[in-house]
Amino acid sequence: MALLEVRDLSTHFAIRDGPLRAVDHISFTLDRGEVLGLVGESGSGKSVTALSIMRLVDEPGRVVGGEILLEGENLLDLEDREMLAVRGQRIAMIFQEPVTSLNPVLTVGDQIYEALDREYYDHWRRGFLWGMAAAISRRLKPDRRGAKERAARAIELLRSVRLPEAESRLKEYPHTMSGGMIQRIMIAIALAGGPKVLIADEPTTALDVTIQAQILDLLRTRQRDADLAVLLITHDLGVVAETCDRVAVMYAGRIVETAPATRLFDEPRHPYTVGLRRSMPDADHKVERLTAIEGSVPSLIGIAESQCHFYTRCPFVMDVCSRVAPRAVIVASDHVVSCHLYGEGKPLPDLSGWRGPTAKSAGAATAPIAAQQ
Amino acid sequence: MTRYIARRLGNALLVMLAVTLLTFSLLHLSPGDPAALMAGEFATAQDITRMSEKLGLDKPLPQQYAIYVLNLVQGDFGKSIVYGTPALPLIQQRLPATLELTLLATLLTLAIAIPFGVIMAVKPRGLADYVGALVTLFGVSIPSFWLGIVLILIVSVDLRLLPTSGRGTPLVDGLVGLVSGHPDRLASSLRYLVLPTVTLSAFQLAFIARLTRSSVLEELGRTFVRAARARGLPNSLVMTKHVLRNALMPIVTVLGIEIGGLVGGAVIVETVFGWPGVGQLVFQSISRRDYPLAQGAIVMISGFVVALTLLVDLAYLRLDPRVRLS
Amino acid sequence: MTSREWQKAISLLRVHRLAQVSIVILVVVVLLALTAPVLPLPNPRDQDLGNVLLPPIWERGGTPAHPFGTDFLGRDMLSRVVWGSQISLLVGFSATALAALIGVSVGLAASYRGGLVDEVTMRIFDTILSIPGILIAIAVLTVLGQSLLLLIVVLGFRSTVSYARTLRSRVLSVKEEQYVKAARAVGVREPVIMIRHVLPNCLAPIIVLTTIYIGVMILIEAGLSFLGLTRLHVSWGVMVAESRDYLATAWWTATFPGLFIFLTVLSINILGDFFRDVFDPRLQVRTGV
Secondary structure: OOOEEEEEEEEEEEEOOEEEEEEEEEEEEEOOOOEEEEEOOOOOOHHHHHHHHHOOOOOOEEEEEEEEEEOOEEHHHOOHHHHHHHEOOOEEEEOOOHHHHOOOOOOHHHHHHHHHOHHHHHHHHOOHHHHHHHHHHHHHOOOHHHHHHHHHHHHHHHHHOOOOOHHHHOOOOHHHOOHHHHHHHHHHHHHHOOOOEEEEEOOOOOOOHHHHHHHHHHHHHHHHHHOOEEEEEEOOHHHHHHHOOEEEEEEOOEEEEEEEHHHHHHOOOOHHHHHHHHOOOOOOOOOOOOOOOOOOOOOOEOOOOOOOOOHHHOOOOOHHHHOOOOOEEEEEOOEEEEOOOOOOOOOOOOOOOOOOOOHHHHHHOOOOOOOOO | OHHHHHHHHHHHHHHHHHHHHHHHHHHHHOOOOHHHHHHOOOOOHHHHHHHHHHHOOOOOHHHHHHHHHHHHHOOOOOEOOOOOOEHHHHHHHHHHHHHHHHHHHHHHHHHHHHHHHHHHHHOOOOHHHHHHHHHHHHHHHOOHHHHHHHHHHHHHHHOOOOOOOOOOOOHHHHHHHHHOOOHHHHHHHHHHHHHHHHHHHHHHHHHHHHHHHHHHHHHHOOHHHHHHHHOOOOHHHHHHHHHHHHHHHHHHHHHHHHHHHHHHHHHHHHHHHOOOOHHHHHHHHHHOOOHHHHHHHHHHHHHHHHHHHHHHHHHHHHHOHHHHHO | OOHHHHHHHHHHHHHOHHHHHHHHHHHHHHHHHHHHHHOOOOOOOOOOHHHOOOOOOOOOOOOOOOOOOEOOOOOEHHHHHHHHHHHHHHHHHHHHHHHHHHHHHHHHHHHHHOHHHHHHHHHHHHHHHHOOHHHHHHHHHHHHOOOHHHHHHHHHHHHHHHHHHHHHHHHHHHHOOHHHHHHHHHOOOHHHHHHHHHHHHHHHHHHHHHHHHHHHHHHHHHHHHHOOOOOOOOOHHHHHHHHHHHOOOOOHHHHHHHHHHHHHHHHHHHHHHHHHHHHOOOOOOOOOO
């Protein structure tokens, strides 16, 4: 049984001109010790997927269907209070902009303790009054020994992510630190609760390339140490190539292809993935020009369900693509594609000739996506 | 942090100087002989001459100003024309009444507006939000003197529930009375306080409620709030420690700025309700051309406002540690 | 205002019933103010001591000659209310316009320059802002006479500072935007950059601030008139002040002028909210599901 299994998950946003299907019937699995990359452009629904798993989607968004099975248990069936025990302790998440991930008016230490001080925060779980009572009694009767223990654990945590001068960091405020340092702290906080799954939403996008490498390296190391399952969300194929074991490609709210990482790069099967691959500069193959995918992502507001969302930009488009939604087809072991080019008994298509813009794609670009990430 | 406090203190001083400069120049800019104005309508030529000397009218202007400020600092606010007694005690005597009114109005505002604003923000487009939006809209649009009059009309005249004007037992005495077994004293205080307090706080209440709503909404959307929830923190804690605490900062800032408006509003409310405070004194003394008293009252009220603003600034210090460090 | 914002404004207006009503109310009030001289109304200053304190037409004792009744000097209430709108609107709009003009220019110039000029200007402004406004207005008006112009200047004075400060924070952020840097790199001269690139992007807060301040100005003018600090004869505030002695018996003398102040300011505030929604990038026009 997979550690985390997402089945047919759908998350919609209630918008004036129709529901925005940010996540549309997606399915994937995540096992212990593996890094699954979730790739897609802005607006493809990757972040909303992550938030859906954590059940942190805000109004007007709602998870409208599917199952999220963590060790066999459907998270969507849990009460809010039960979900609190899941977050941080069984699944943890780190976000894109490290600097805004911490409250600027509280010390770093204060926020690290939040992940360590479970008993104290249990009071707050019972309600505002209990929490305030606990806070006040703590003020009046400070638990010095407990505080020292906590501080020691916090320092150990910071050292585990190779943060220099861990002791003095505790008393500092976030704005004194760089993005890379804060992201390390966020990783430390995330792992403090001993979760089995870590969701990293574009953890390095806001960072310098050199820092990026360090953070990814750190992630990989910690992941191996703790046998973590990592869902790494990114739009950067380079990151995927370096860090991920398997990859799921998202487009317009749907997963179009899932495969082991090496396979995805060597033998991409979905036209979108092929296009992505070709738009990447490659050290091995020298080309005169990079191929771009014509057109832009269609607006998800009120988009038709019975179609392949990519059809307006696909050089291999067929008649059926605009009328029927493609189903997932297994093309090789652990390699699944959703495209009408593939199916029972159909021969594998030759995607090497990526033709120029199609007649359709030339005029098909619509307004940019208004999806909430 | 000391730099912050020093700057605030310096600012306060600057403002007081500006106010005194203003009152001083107004006296000299108005048509007529300043000495005559200060001495009053029924002054004799002798009185005027004496006043002239006192003001130092023969000396250069900057020196006159210095004399003026020095006098103020020593507590010499001049002598009231109408009452014939020194101005400062007259003003001081009325201070408690105004303090009562403004403090109570502010307390009322904070106690109602902030929680309500939070509720509006937490459930946007819910029932509380719609009702609140309408009510606060009314609150910031209604002229306070009219609200006061309408309240008097309905509550005092038609329903005869509360008195139309005046002040009852001072609140402090009323509270003491509550403890010492004389609750009727407190009742007497409150009966007269209700309408003026409600009138005075109306605008502020509406304003702060709206501000709270937008401030809380803004904080709710922040990444660190989401990150805190992702750590498994319960909602009550996230709201208190992260959302509210941060949302309060701009609210406190605005409160500090609004104090001036509140006190200005007190002038109107005290006039409408015949409340014997410093605001009413300002108004009365101005209409009666009692210049020394008017000047003194204005300076006093300004000082009051400046002191309160300083307090608010210090409170802000507590909220935002980043200021402490800079 | 970009075309996108225009579109948003129009589509928002279609669903926003309150805003629609507000516009109607404001148009009516403005029309009344503008057409007062030509409307078939009795002279607002004509006293008729034989007909004092007549109730409005729908009460017993009311007459169609005075639909809103008469005040304590027998003057027609309807006429006075209509004429009163002139003062309120005049003061409200001109004070705000003055404040906007000066505040925006000063704010723009100072913050764009940056450096010492900016610092000093802001310090001065901060000081001014700390002075309790109404007191100063009271003081100035009493002492220096009560002309309309002075009233407008005094009212506008404080809000000038608000405009300047708001402008300043906006300018500071716009200054860092790419297109400004690009323009500068291409060689466009500073004043041109200011006017053509920076200023249009500051319009949003200016519009919002203006709608707030027109309402505030009207309220303050009414308040000052109420206190008798203006020499105006036909102002809504004055009317309310005059009505105080007759409250118990003649509620209409206080209610109508106050009601008009309230409705006018309310409409302006609703529109202020409307514009704030238009300019809020996070707000999308939706009917909600």
